Amino acid sequence: MNxxxxxxxxxxxxxTGLACLLKGLKHGVLDLPVxxxxxxxxxxxxxxxxVTVADDGGSSGRLxxxxxxxxxxxxRNCMVALSTDESLLGRLFQYRFxxxxxxxxxxxxxxxxxALTGVTGDFLEAIRMSSDVLAIxxxxxxxxxxxxxxxxxxxxxxxxxxxxxxxxxxxxxERVNLVPADCRPVRAVLEAIRSADVITVGPGSLFTSIVPNxxxxxxxxxxxxxxxxxxxxxxxxxQPGETTGFSAAEHVEVIYSHCGQRLFDGIVLxxxxxxxxxxxxxxxxxxxxxxxxxxxxxxxxxxxxxxxxLAPGKVIRHDPLRLTEAIHGAYRMWRVSSDxxxxxxxxxxx
Numbered sequence: 501m502n503x504x505x506x507x508x509x510x511x512x513x514x515x516t517g518l519a520c521l522l523k524g525l526k527h528g529v530l531d532l533p534v535x536x537x538x539x540x541x542x543x544x545x546x547x548x549x550x551v552t553v554a555d556d557g558g559s560s561g562r563l564x565x566x567x568x569x570x571x572x573x574x575x576r577n578c579m580v581a582l583s584t585d586e587s588l589l590g591r592l593f594q595y596r597f598x599x600x601x602x603x604x605x606x607x608x609x610x611x612x613x614x615a616l617t618g619v620t621g622d623f624l625e626a627i628r629m630s631s632d633v634l635a636i637x638x639x640x641x642x643x644x645x646x647x648x649x650x651x652x653x654x655x656x657x658x659x660x661x662x663x664x665x666x667x668x669x670x671x672x673x674e675r676v677n678l679v680p681a682d683c684r685p686v687r688a689v690l691e692a693i694r695s696a697d698v699i700t701v702g703p704g705s706l707f708t709s710i711v712p713n714x715x716x717x718x719x720x721x722x723x724x725x726x727x728x729x730x731x732x733x734x735x736x737x738x739q740p741g742e743t744t745g746f747s748a749a750e751h752v753e754v755i756y757s758h759c760g761q762r763l764f765d766g767i768v769l770x771x772x773x774x775x776x777x778x779x780x781x782x783x784x785x786x787x788x789x790x791x792x793x794x795x796x797x798x799x800x801x802x803x804x805x806x807x808x809x810l811a812p813g814k815v816i817r818h819d820p821l822r823l824t825e826a827i828h829g830a831y832r833m834w835r836v837s838s839d840x841x842x843x844x845x846x847x848x849x850x
Contacts, residue, residue: 506530506545507697507831510728512643512713514552514574516817517704519581521733521827522549524820526582526637528828543828547638548692549578550719554650554678554712557664559596559606563614570623570647574709575640576609579627582636589634624686641692643713646683650712652676663708670741675758676707678715685716693722698831701764702733703818706743706751711758720759729834731827732764732802736774736816740786749796756800764802765834768826770818772808778816805830 511521530542553570555561560571580590593609609630616626627640652660655672666676693699701723704710714720723730732755734748743751748769756762769792779789797804807826811819 505543507543508546508548508692508695509544509698509700510548510550510692510696511700512550512710512719513702513704514555514709514713515704516577517702517709517733517735518549518551518574519577520818520820521700521703521823522547522578522581522638524822524824525827526584527821528824529637531637547582548696549582549638549640550643550689550692550713551575551578551640552709552712553642553644554648554663554708556649556662557667559610561664562606563610564647567614567618568647569614569617570642570645572610572613572617573607575627575642576607576613576630578640579631579634579636580609582631582638582640583634584637585635593634639688639692641686641689643689643719644683644685644716646680648683648712648716649679650676650708651679652707667705667708667739667742672744673707673742676711676715678712681715683716685719690718690722693719693726693728696726696728698827699723699726699728699730700733700827701731701755703735705739706735706746706754708742711755714755714759714763720761720763723763724759724761729766729831730764731805731830732767733818733823733827734767734769734792735790736770736810736818737782737787738790744786745788747791747793747796749793749800751790752797752800752802762801766803766805766830767797768805768807768809768823768830770809771806772810774810774816778814781814782816803830803834805833 528542528544529547551574555571555573560573564571580593583590595608597603597606613626613630616629617623650663652666652673653675660666660669702710738746774789809818809822811817
């Protein structure tokens with residue numbers, strides 16, 4: 501195996517979207533030493549996840565307020581997704597307490613990371629030690645170590661404060677800001693971006709999971725400067741209130757307007773039809789399939805990569821392995837092709 505052909509991958513996001521992607525990407529990570537040739541050759545030498553810490557709801561929000569620590573929930577989900585043991589330890593970290601006491605609603609993993617933060621006095625060290633317990637295939641970093649909060653400016657000029665309030669707003673979001681605005685990134689985050697061969701952004705909630713990472717000072721600039729192949733992963737469905745009626749191009753345009761610069765070489769989109777029954781059920785909740793407006797995406801200078809990436813079941817979400825295959829195919833084709841501006845159908849054999 502030629503190790504020089506392996507890619508260093510950085511994935512940026514938050515929420516369930518990033519965890520879904522990481523669950524697939526981990527199967528492409530090379531495990532050293534290589535004893536025998538695997539049935540599916542690895543293509544990733546190093547996998548790094550960069551995770552938002554703007555969450556202020558649920559168990560994470562309570563721990564954040566009570567213990568003055570960064571919210572561990574999205575990071576916990578990413579650790580479980582990258583875990584080599586998805587059975588007992590993964591289930592343990594995702595276990596959520598019930599009952600009428602103060603533990604109600606807390607997940608074991610959140611409490612574990614919080615306890616390690618208290619013992620070590622270092623949130624990054626707590627993540628590293630928790631990752632060792634789960635034997636994860638990759639590295640996980642928060643985008644910043646500052647206690648940041650989200651502020652949204654809504655279409656009527658009013659403001660919403662906090663991720664929970666923003667997600668629950670029925671008004672169109674014009675812009676989100678980080679408070680404080682001068683928060684700096686973790687040094688390892690910038691180092692990972694600078695050395696990356698592939699950088700992915702998304703899928704995930706546009707204003708509350710994706711954009712907050714890119715607003716941390718220096719991150720968008722380093723992505724823009726990086727020679728890596730930069731891929732945006734399009735969402736399958738709009739999010740009620742947050743992205744009602746948004747097309748794929750509108751998602752990208754929001755990112756560019758917040759960053760003040762273009763970031764991506766290409767976009768990965770699903771082209772499998774959403775089953776009618778599931779689409780009707782989501783429509784009642786105010787969510788509709790994201791339209792892939794090819795012409796507008798090409799006007800943005802994006803190469804479009806399409807694949808059938810819909811997971812089976814009643815929940816509309818990406819299939820982790822198919823999504824990973826699409827990203828791998830997009831990376832390989834970008835590296836060997838210089839003729840941009842085409843719509844490409846990616847097959848699993850690419």
